[in-house]
Amino acid sequence: MLSRKSSTGSAVPAILFAIVLLILVASTLYLHIAKTWWFPEAITPVGHQIDQQFFATFVVTGIVFVLAQIALAWLVFRYRDQGRKATFVRGHHGLEVLWTTATLVVFVALGVMAAHAWGEVHFGGPSPDALQIEVTGLQFQWEFRYAGPDGKFGRINVKDIDASVGNPLGLDASDPAGKDDIVVPDLYLPVDRPIELMLRSQDVIHSFFVRELRIKQDCVPGLIIPIHFEVNKTGDYEVTCNQLCGLGHYHMHAIMHAMSEADFEQWEKKQEAQNAQ
Numbered sequence: 604m605l606s607r608k609s610s611t612g613s614a615v616p617a618i619l620f621a622i623v624l625l626i627l628v629a630s631t632l633y634l635h636i637a638k639t640w641w642f643p644e645a646i647t648p649v650g651h652q653i654d655q656q657f658f659a660t661f662v663v664t665g666i667v668f669v670l671a672q673i674a675l676a677w678l679v680f681r682y683r684d685q686g687r688k689a690t691f692v693r694g695h696h697g698l699e700v701l702w703t704t705a706t707l708v709v710f711v712a713l714g715v716m717a718a719h720a721w722g723e724v725h726f727g728g729p730s731p732d733a734l735q736i737e738v739t740g741l742q743f744q745w746e747f748r749y750a751g752p753d754g755k756f757g758r759i760n761v762k763d764i765d766a767s768v769g770n771p772l773g774l775d776a777s778d779p780a781g782k783d784d785i786v787v788p789d790l791y792l793p794v795d796r797p798i799e800l801m802l803r804s805q806d807v808i809h810s811f812f813v814r815e816l817r818i819k820q821d822c823v824p825g826l827i828i829p830i831h832f833e834v835n836k837t838g839d840y841e842v843t844c845n846q847l848c849g850l851g852h853y854h855m856h857a858i859m860h861a862m863s864e865a866d867f868e869q870w871e872k873k874q875e876a877q878n879a880q
């Protein structure tokens with residue numbers, strides 16, 4: 604038979620557990636507050652709204668996380684083996700209702716707060732003077748098309764798709780509107796001007812993603828999916844494909860060059876001159 608003394612457990616495991624837990628909580632908090640691995644800076648007004656929403660969600664869930672972990676550490680210590688007999692606890696209806704309702708209220712409130720940014724990205728149309736650029740994903744590259752001086756995109760014909768003759772999009776040579784279209788492997792756009800991208804895919808589902816825009820949108824074969832935004836900061840940003848679209852998926856990327864209006868005009872003129880040759 605065990606003596607009364609030997610059945611009284613040591614407090615050491617409980618204290619060690621509580622200390623390890625608190626260290627984990629403190630390091631998690633530090634990594635988030637110091638922003639050790641954080642997003643790159645947002646470059647659109649909606650991007651800033653999304654970041655604010657993300658931050659609010661993080662603060663709310665962070666507070667709950669820290670309180671829950673501290674409570675766990677304390678309970679493990681408080682109810683460590685002290686030689687007492689364990690008793691069965693049936694739970695508490697009132698508390699169940701309380702924390703389920705609290706969770707519901709917090710999540711609905713966060714959802715309502717986010718509705719504005721979400722609506723702006725997905726339901727609000729682009730401004731009528733937005734610069735339209737067509738984006739096509741294909742295994743395994745991006746192609747960007749501008750309407751050129753006439754402001755009209757030329758017809759596309761699947762039978763004309765032939766990258767070996769420099770026509771990866773299949774521009775129909777018989778359509779005069781397509782003569783001045785500019786097709787380039789990188790995205791060039793002016794800052795402080797509304798932009799509308801029309802996303803297409805030539806083969807499988809790809810996904811257009813630029814971290815700094817905080818926008819990610821699938822490109823689906825047979826559909827033209829519009830997205831719109833306005834960049835407020837010049838610079839070069841990476842466009843990646845965010846759907847596992849095949850063996851070459853890992854190198855399917857392009858650069859988004861956000862330029863001043865003057866630089867963009869200059870670039871456009873240069874492309875138009877090349878097209879005219």
Ligand SMILES: [Cu+2]
Pocket residue numbers: 740741743808809810844845846847848852855
């Ligand atoms: Cu892809």
